[in-house]
Amino acid sequence: MNKLKVSLVKEILLLLSDKVGLLLMFVMPLLLVFIITVVQDSAFKLVNENKIEMLVVNKDQGNLGDSLIDKLAISGSFNIEVSNELDKTDIKKQTLNRDKLIAILIPINFTKKINQNSEKTSNLMLTEFGVIDSSMVQPKNQSYNNYNLDFYFDPILQENFRLSILSGINTVIVGIENRKMLQQLFSDMGYDKIPNHIQKELGQQNVSINSSPASNGSSVMVPNSSQHNVPAWSLFAMFFMVISLGGNIVKERLSGSFVRLQTIPIAFFLTIWSKVIVYIFVSLSQLTIMFCIGMFVFPYLGLPELKMPTNILALIVISVLSAYAAISYSMLIGVYAKTQDQAGGFGAISIIIFAAIGGIWVPSFIMPEYMQNIGMISPLHWCIEGYYSLFLKNGEWNELTGTLIYLLLFIFGCQFFTFIKLRKQNYI
Amino acid sequence: MESPIITAVSLTKFYGNSEKPSLDNINLTIYKGEKFGVLGPNGAGKTTLISLFCNIIKSTSGTIEYTFDNQKKNIKEKFNQVGFVPQDFAFYAELTAKQNLYYFGGVYGMSSINVKEQTTHLLEILGLTSVADKKVKSYSGGMKRRLNLAIGLIHSPEIIFLDEPTVGVDIHSKLTIINHLEELNKKGVTIIYTSHHLKEAEDFCSRVALMDNGKVIALDTVAELIKINKAANLEELMINLTGKELRD
Numbered sequence: 001m002n003k004l005k006v007s008l009v010k011e012i013l014l015l016l017s018d019k020v021g022l023l024l025m026f027v028m029p030l031l032l033v034f035i036i037t038v039v040q041d042s043a044f045k046l047v048n049e050n051k052i053e054m055l056v057v058n059k060d061q062g063n064l065g066d067s068l069i070d071k072l073a074i075s076g077s078f079n080i081e082v083s084n085e086l087d088k089t090d091i092k093k094q095t096l097n098r099d100k101l102i103a104i105l106i107p108i109n110f111t112k113k114i115n116q117n118s119e120k121t122s123n124l125m126l127t128e129f130g131v132i133d134s135s136m137v138q139p140k141n142q143s144y145n146n147y148n149l150d151f152y153f154d155p156i157l158q159e160n161f162r163l164s165i166l167s168g169i170n171t172v173i174v175g176i177e178n179r180k181m182l183q184q185l186f187s188d189m190g191y192d193k194i195p196n197h198i199q200k201e202l203g204q205q206n207v208s209i210n211s212s213p214a215s216n217g218s219s220v221m222v223p224n225s226s227q228h229n230v231p232a233w234s235l236f237a238m239f240f241m242v243i244s245l246g247g248n249i250v251k252e253r254l255s256g257s258f259v260r261l262q263t264i265p266i267a268f269f270l271t272i273w274s275k276v277i278v279y280i281f282v283s284l285s286q287l288t289i290m291f292c293i294g295m296f297v298f299p300y301l302g303l304p305e306l307k308m309p310t311n312i313l314a315l316i317v318i319s320v321l322s323a324y325a326a327i328s329y330s331m332l333i334g335v336y337a338k339t340q341d342q343a344g345g346f347g348a349i350s351i352i353i354f355a356a357i358g359g360i361w362v363p364s365f366i367m368p369e370y371m372q373n374i375g376m377i378s379p380l381h382w383c384i385e386g387y388y389s390l391f392l393k394n395g396e397w398n399e400l401t402g403t404l405i406y407l408l409l410f411i412f413g414c415q416f417f418t419f420i421k422l423r424k425q426n427y428i
Numbered sequence: 429m430e431s432p433i434i435t436a437v438s439l440t441k442f443y444g445n446s447e448k449p450s451l452d453n454i455n456l457t458i459y460k461g462e463k464f465g466v467l468g469p470n471g472a473g474k475t476t477l478i479s480l481f482c483n484i485i486k487s488t489s490g491t492i493e494y495t496f497d498n499q500k501k502n503i504k505e506k507f508n509q510v511g512f513v514p515q516d517f518a519f520y521a522e523l524t525a526k527q528n529l530y531y532f533g534g535v536y537g538m539s540s541i542n543v544k545e546q547t548t549h550l551l552e553i554l555g556l557t558s559v560a561d562k563k564v565k566s567y568s569g570g571m572k573r574r575l576n577l578a579i580g581l582i583h584s585p586e587i588i589f590l591d592e593p594t595v596g597v598d599i600h601s602k603l604t605i606i607n608h609l610e611e612l613n614k615k616g617v618t619i620i621y622t623s624h625h626l627k628e629a630e631d632f633c634s635r636v637a638l639m640d641n642g643k644v645i646a647l648d649t650v651a652e653l654i655k656i657n658k659a660a661n662l663e664e665l666m667i668n669l670t671g672k673e674l675r676d
Contacts, residue, residue, distance in 0.1 A: 005535025010527070017522035017563075256516030260532070260579070262484045263512045267535040291478065426485055 003266065014248060021244025025282060029237030029290055033425035037303050042311055049075075052165060053097055054078040055152075057086045062111020064176055070108075071172045077165075088150070095152050102157070104164055105150035113147035114177055118184040120164035121143055126188055148174070158315040177215060224304035230294035230386035232360045234378055235322060237290075238283045239354065242330040242347030245279055249334025250343045258427055268427055276327055283323030309390035314400055318386040321407040323378045328414035337422045355377040382406040432495055432617050433587060434458040434481060439490035441476055441642075450476045454490070458620060462517075463613050465633035466622045467662070469670055472639040474622040475515065480590050481620065482512045496586065508536050511585035515592040516586045517572050520581070525556050527576050528564065529582050536583040543582070550578040553608055570601030577605055581612070588612070590621040594628060605634060625626035631660040635661040 015021070054072070058065040072218030073080050082345055086094055088105060095103040107113075128130045151169070153162050179202070186194050252258050256354075261267045294306025328330070330347065337343035355361060357371060367375065384404035389395030400417045424426045439454040451473045458464050466474045479482060479485045481492060494501045496509060519528045533543035553559045554574040559567065564575060578591055590609070594602045606628065613619055623629050628635060630650050638646040638653070646653055646669060650662060659665035 002540070003535050003537060006531050010523070010531040013523055013527055014520060076461060252520075255521070256518030257517070258512045258513060259484055259514055260518040261535070263482045263510065264507055264535055270535065 003270050004274065007267075007270045008278060009276045011278040011358070015244065015282065018244050018248070021241075021247070024240050024243055024301045025237060025286060026289065028240065029233050029286060031234065033290060033294070034231040034301075036233060037225045037229045037298070038301075040229065041303055051079040052077060053100045054080050055086075055100040056080055056082045056106065057091055058082060058106045058389055059108045060106045060110040061108055062115070064111040064114050064180065065106040067176055068110075068172060071175065072169065075168065075172060076096060077168055091150075092152055096154065101154045102162075103152040104169065105152070107147055107149060110147060110149070113145045114180050115184075116145050117177070118181040119188075121181045121186040122188045122271055125185060129315070131189065159223075193338065217413065226294050226304040226306045227391050228307045230290055231391050232384055234287050234290040234349070235383045235387065236355050236360050238286055238323060238325045239329065239351045239380060241279055241282065241326055241350070242333055242351060243292075243344050244341040245275065245327065245330035246333040246337065246347045249331060250340045252335050254339075255337070262427055266400040272331070275331070276324070279327045279330070280320065280323045283326060284319060287319050307391075311390060311396065314395070314397060315390055316405075318383070318390065318400065318403065322379075322383040322386070322412070325383065325407050325410050325414075328411045328418070329379065331418050335418050335425075349382075354380045357381070358383075375404050376406075379407065379410045382410070430486060431460045431498075432457045433460040433462075434620075435493045435495070436477075436481075437479060437491050437493075438601065439477075439492065440488050441473075441480060441485070445583075449642050450489070451480070454642075454644055455648070456637060456644060458618065460495075460618055461613070463609075463619045463634045465629045465636035466620065466639060467626065467629055467636050467666070468639035469666075471641075472670075473642040473656065474639055475591055476642075477639070478591050478622060482510065482589055483507075484512075494587075507584040507630055508583050510582065511580040511588040513580035513590045513593050515595065517576050519564060519572075519575060522563060524561050524563055525551060525567075525578070526560045528575065529580060532579045533582045536646065538583055546582055546584065549579060553611075554578050555604055570597040571611070572602045573597045573601055574605060579606070585617070587620065588613050588617045590619065592623055593621065594623065594625060602628070626662040626666060638666065638669060645669055 030390060056072075058067055060066070069080060069082060072078050081100070083094070091103050091105055094100075097100075123132070133251055149169075151166065155166075157165075182202070183194055256270070258271075291306060291308065295308065299305045331341050333347045333350075337346065355378075357367075357375040358364070358381030359367075360380055364372050364375050364381065377394060382403045386400055386407075389399045389403070393399070420426070434457070436454055436456040439451055439456075440449055440543050441451040443447050454473075454477065465558070465562070466477055468474055476485070480487050494510075520531070523531070529547040529550065530543055533546060534540075538546070547560075548557075551560050554577065556571060556574055556578070559571060564572065567575065573594065573596070577590070582587060588609075593609075594605055597605070609619055609621075609632070621633065633650060636647070636653065637644045646657075646665075648656070653659075654661065654665055657665050657668060659668055
């Protein structure tokens, strides 16, 4: 017992003396989680809460161009500045000069083209219903006119935001086209205008979309940037122990401390196990601190609160296995690296690659299929899958089977190759 | 003195796929209470022999027997009666001297009280008391060498293996180390020691084995070897027996 105690004390003292390692394990993840969550939250608010600055140049000679501008303004998504004096050549320059993210140029024949297309649709429908004879329809009205609305954007605008804005504008245009087409239809049937009660119905959206996250159990966990980022970056930081633990093992090997321990039976195993115990404690401390900050500090900073999963036992099991996987990987690097720099450099880069392909930085599902397959070799992928099951879907044990099996295999693999190397060097 | 404590029979060691043995059929008996020197040029096999004695590496063939209290024992059974002082600084530079000694004493299975007493004693004897609570990485080479020795002695072993214990230290540290080893030997501790300092070995060792190319080429007391080989001293004897060719 005394042997284990002194080994644990030694490991703790070595850990406390490694200031850089402690910074990497405790301060870096806090900064990462805070920065990434703030950035993602701001991006979300940019699209969903803030109005997008838009420059509009309306060259339309009819009234539908103005109607389009009114409806874009009513949508609440845009701050619109109309500047009809601009032409096609200087609209790009003015978009940037006036700090606008986007600009649209409504063409000269916008109303005319929509009207012509509406007439054609109306004729086709009335012919189809047998209300008018097809011979009455003039041949020139049988084909549709295409028209272009020019869209300009600041190059800093990311593609997903740009597509989202385009989709919003498109919805407004489709609404205008449909209304115009109905007006034409009623007009062709002898009405002055669309009857008021129909007009009223058309103004209402009868299909609403109820959005709710898919999850198990009765509690509904709403995904937010904290639910994604806190577990992800905590895992990233946990695996960064490779710098401290891996380097620590290389140092002990090269200094001859391991050789001295070879002359003392059991001491070597005690050294290894005391490292495992201390670093599991370190990893769980990292997670506890990060989760507490997500739960209690984030709301005060205007960030979404981290909601803990209901299956706490599963959370503990996944956390301990993730920690053990990180420790096993660090030990593997520690016994194979020839120098401390090699352990630190290779260890850090490999963790960054594991994080990138494993879905820590961007979700795996948006990667190409071959990258998703490659990502499955990353222990971080399985750790984060386990956490996402718990934090985002309120997952049950059966959904964690893949994570548990992979992590156990990864741990076994790392330990096996560590054992082989230590055996080869006659340490055990 | 004539009670054997270590007996090596036909000890041979090949490293990896090497065709040349690092140790070639070594037969050697070391007696209780001896100050036994293992001397030779670079690559002679000194460190390999010490490593085999300490169970750090395994021999390719041959046996090593330890005798404690007139009973033949495996070194694993009596590990806490054997001390090892490697040539490298085998300690934790980020810890203090006290923390290092407490740790190594603890893993040898000593009680907390014994470890504390022995730590105080060794730090005093080896002149490290004033820096006992400073991190070892701030020590001079001589202080590190003395701490390296102290760790090997923390559990008061009956046999001590020392691989180049005075390499790279000043005369004061060297004297402190040698004097302490003399003291221990007077109390019955067997010392097996390797060194390149032949003058130091000549003064210190009661018996030496001169090695070259993995073989023991001479084995006797220093005085007898010098007399038989008609050499002026151990240095001349070494040159006579191993030649002047450079060794790496």
